[in-house]
Amino acid sequence: MTTRQKNRRVRKAEKLIAKKSVNSNxxxxxxxxxxxxxxxxxxxxxxxxxxxxxxxxxxxxxxQLIISAEKIKSHHLDNxxxxxxxxxxxxxxxxxxxxxxxxxxxxxxxxxxxxYIPRRDENASCIPADVYIY
Numbered sequence: 122m123t124t125r126q127k128n129r130r131v132r133k134a135e136k137l138i139a140k141k142s143v144n145s146n147x148x149x150x151x152x153x154x155x156x157x158x159x160x161x162x163x164x165x166x167x168x169x170x171x172x173x174x175x176x177x178x179x180x181x182x183x184x185q186l187i188i189s190a191e192k193i194k195s196h197h198l199d200n201x202x203x204x205x206x207x208x209x210x211x212x213x214x215x216x217x218x219x220x221x222x223x224x225x226x227x228x229x230x231x232x233x234x235x236x237y238i239p240r241r242d243e244n245a246s247c248i249p250a251d252v253y254i255y
Contacts, residue, residue: 154212163220163238167212170232177229179236179252181222186214186236222247227254 153168165186169177172192180187189211216222221241228235236252 152210152212156214158240160240162240163217165214165236165238167234167236168232169234172229172232172234174229174254177227177234177254179225179227179234179254180250181216181225181247181252182249184216184218184220184222184247186216186238188212188214188234188236216247218243220247222250225250225252227252229254 155166157164157166165188167188169190172190176190176192178187178189189209191209194208216238219240219242221239224239226237228237234254
């Protein structure tokens with residue numbers, strides 16, 4: 122990720138924080154994201170500590186990788202009222218033509234989600250799919 126891309130991401134995060142949500146209990150955070158390319162695959166790494174595997178959804182649709190997560194934290198107050206804080210985000214990444222989405226795999230371990238997308242010929246398959254996270 123270039124410095125320019127990082128600066129754009131920081132400005133985007135600042136705008137989200139500055140803009141109050143309709144539901145003040147929704148906390149929007151943008152996780153650190155990195156995309157590596159090898160001769161055999163693309164590896165998308167997302168740093169998301171504090172989440173669990175079942176909080177994530179990874180989908181592929183129209184050559185787009187859609188990564189989303191939602192975690193609800195409930196707090197019990199003294200006056201018997203519950204307060205919930207929702208931590209959710211979504212990131213969409215355009216996939217190159219040589220990304221073979223049929224064999225995409227995802228693993229969540231130690232606060233990091235890694236998505237492995239194999240590379241094939243220029244016209245690799247791009248089938249819409251929900252990616253299972255191991």
